[in-house]
Amino acid sequence: MSLALANRLANAAVASCRAIGKESVVAVVDRGGNLVALQRGEDVGPHNTLAAQRKAFTALSTKSSTSVLAQRAVDDPTSRNLVTMPELLLLGGGMPLAIDGNVIGGIGVAGSGGAVNDERCATQAIVQVLNQESGRR
Numbered sequence: 001m002s003l004a005l006a007n008r009l010a011n012a013a014v015a016s017c018r019a020i021g022k023e024s025v026v027a028v029v030d031r032g033g034n035l036v037a038l039q040r041g042e043d044v045g046p047h048n049t050l051a052a053q054r055k056a057f058t059a060l061s062t063k064s065s066t067s068v069l070a071q072r073a074v075d076d077p078t079s080r081n082l083v084t085m086p087e088l089l090l091l092g093g094g095m096p097l098a099i100d101g102n103v104i105g106g107i108g109v110a111g112s113g114g115a116v117n118d119e120r121c122a123t124q125a126i127v128q129v130l131n132q133e134s135g136r137r
Contacts, residue, residue: 001030001097001105005129006037009097012125013109014039022112024121027052028097029060030105041111048111055094055108055118057087063103067092067119093118095126 006028017024023041025048030036035053055066062069070090072079083090089108092115097105107125109118 001028001036003036006030006105008129009107009125010037010039012128013107013121014041016121016124016128017041017109017112017117020112020117020120022117022121024112024118025049025052025110026121026125027056027108028105029053029056029108031060031103033057033060033106036105044111051089051091051110052093052108054087054089055091055110056106057094057108058089058106059094059096059108060103060106061088063096065092065096065119066090066094066108067115070115091115091118093122095119095122097126097130099130 010026013026023044025040028037058066073082094108096103107122109122112118
């Protein structure tokens with residue numbers, strides 16, 4: 001995960017949220033879970049910065065969207081303990097980042113008015129940026 005790619009993803013997610021009239025915090029982590037890029041819109045609560053980073057880490061480490069994990073924790077008794085792991089945040093808005101089937105990091109969006117908006121902004125950024133990236137390879 002290059003800094004340039006992480007910044008393009010963060011910019012695209014912020015722009016996606018702004019297109020629906022929302023500000024947000026966007027965090028992008030590399031395959032080791034290290035924070036590479038963080039952007040925070042105006043008037044977003046400070047707790048959302050940590051939430052975005054934890055969503056990105058959760059999506060990376062589980063190779064799954066955080067909304068899918070949240071639903072799994074509700075529906076599957078064997079997955080309920082996921083909520084007890086302080087490193088993970090089971091709340092929509094975190095997506096794994098993959099190029100050519102290889103997970104290279106995670107993106108987390110928080111503060112845009114709910115998990116549905118957060119996930120929408122993250123997904124749109126992935127479609128916009130990673131589709132271009134895959135086409136370059």
